[in-house]
Amino acid sequence: MGKLLRLPGLIDIHVHLRDPGQTHKEDFLTGTSAALAGGVTTVFDMPNNKEPIFSYGRLKEKIEIAKRKAVCDWGLYFGTDGQNIKEFEKVVDKVVGLKVYLNLTTGKILIENEKLVEKVFKYWPKNKIIVVHAEGEKIDLAIGLCKKYNNKIHITHISNRQDLDKILEAKLKKIPVTCDVTINHLFLDKHDADFYKDLLVMKPSLQNEDEVDYLWENLPRIDCIATDHAPHLASEKRSFDPPTGVTGVETMLPLLLTAVKQKRLTIKEIVRLTNTDPQIIFGYKQDKNTYVELDPEEEYKIDNKRLFTKCGWSPYHGWKVYGKVKKVILRGEKVFEEGKVLIKPGFGLNICYNKV
Ligand code: DOR
Numbered sequence: 239m240g241k242l243l244r245l246p247g248l249i250d251i252h253v254h255l256r257d258p259g260q261t262h263k264e265d266f267l268t269g270t271s272a273a274l275a276g277g278v279t280t281v282f283d284m285p286n287n288k289e290p291i292f293s294y295g296r297l298k299e300k301i302e303i304a305k306r307k308a309v310c311d312w313g314l315y316f317g318t319d320g321q322n323i324k325e326f327e328k329v330v331d332k333v334v335g336l337k338v339y340l341n342l343t344t345g346k347i348l349i350e351n352e353k354l355v356e357k358v359f360k361y362w363p364k365n366k367i368i369v370v371h372a373e374g375e376k377i378d379l380a381i382g383l384c385k386k387y388n389n390k391i392h393i394t395h396i397s398n399r400q401d402l403d404k405i406l407e408a409k410l411k412k413i414p415v416t417c418d419v420t421i422n423h424l425f426l427d428k429h430d431a432d433f434y435k436d437l438l439v440m441k442p443s444l445q446n447e448d449e450v451d452y453l454w455e456n457l458p459r460i461d462c463i464a465t466d467h468a469p470h471l472a473s474e475k476r477s478f479d480p481p482t483g484v485t486g487v488e489t490m491l492p493l494l495l496t497a498v499k500q501k502r503l504t505i506k507e508i509v510r511l512t513n514t515d516p517q518i519i520f521g522y523k524q525d526k527n528t529y530v531e532l533d534p535e536e537e538y539k540i541d542n543k544r545l546f547t548k549c550g551w552s553p554y555h556g557w558k559v560y561g562k563v564k565k566v567i568l569r570g571e572k573v574f575e576e577g578k579v580l581i582k583p584g585f586g587l588n589i590c591y592n593k594v
């Protein structure tokens with residue numbers, strides 16, 4: 239065994255743990271176990287559940303489930319269809335942010351009517367971030383509204399040059415907008431999508447190599463890397479109407495460490511993109527005794543059979559990677575070692591302090 243490397247526990251600001259509503263794909267225990275196996279100690283879960291999280295009641299129900307089952311720390315997003323403005327004040331201190339869908343994705347919860355989008359930006363309390371799924375011209379809409387109403391916004395899963403340039407330009411103008419790219423848009427491209435067909439359909443879709451290269455070149459200007467961990471059964475992906483998205487929370491760190499080995503990235507950048515910048519953007523202070531120990535020299539193969547995610551497959555199955563997670567310490571407690579979760583469901587805490 240080589241010298242162990244210690245990193246602060248990763249924060250994944252974009253996961254879909256499917257609980258409640260689609261627990262045949264994932265639930266808070268399996269999804270957060272997968273997180274620990276990947277060195278991720280905090281996840282922020284999206285609101286596009288089968289019954290979207292559009293009300294205080296649904297949010298309370300989800301908080302209770304996460305409280306019982308999670309083994310890593312967690313935060314939840316609230317969702318909106320533009321008709322639930324009156325819920326905003328009730329939920330704002332119980333969530334990490336509001337998620338607004340301006341383009342279509344799983345759950346079909348996008349807001350198409352621009353008047354409604356405007357209402358959302360106007361009434362969402364200004365002290366909490368709005369995370370936006372926006373592609374193409376919808377990015378202009380989001381940035382325009384953010385300017386008009388003084389919101390703080392974060393555009394998630396940027397996938398191409400044109401979209402990234404819009405954000406970089408807004409940043410130059412000191413508009414409070416940040417962004418992330420996903421692991422998939424950095425490590426997979428259109429060739430993979432064409433080869434694996436429905437298995438790799440995701441939103442935003444995988445891009446040409448040039449676009450992928452552009453994201454890598456501009457990583458110093460990008461704020462975070464997230465996984466968009468979006469579990470669906472392989473049988474569902476191969477069905478007539480395949481759902482979009484792939485898993486990722488337990489493979490992010492080894493993929494990034496492999497990129498370090500290939501001199502495409504530095505450890506310092508990994509820490510910024512998966513830990514320090516997420517804390518700054520979301521106003522979250524991670525406990526100092528939360529860290530991961532790994533062997534950066536240990537090479538191994540990602541294997542579907544060894545995954546914790548309930549849906550049981552990864553687009554990176556068979557990839558040779560470096561950096562096996564050996565041990566995870568969460569708030570001073572050893573929670574994961576040598577492939578085993580060591581604590582009971584419910585050990586994970588709501589980073590919004592379990593307030594209901
Ligand atoms: O492809 C995707 N699937 N993109 C998203 O942003 C959502 C996700 C899902 O929930 O399955």
Ligand code: ZN
Pocket residue numbers: 252253254284466468
């Ligand atoms: Zn997503």
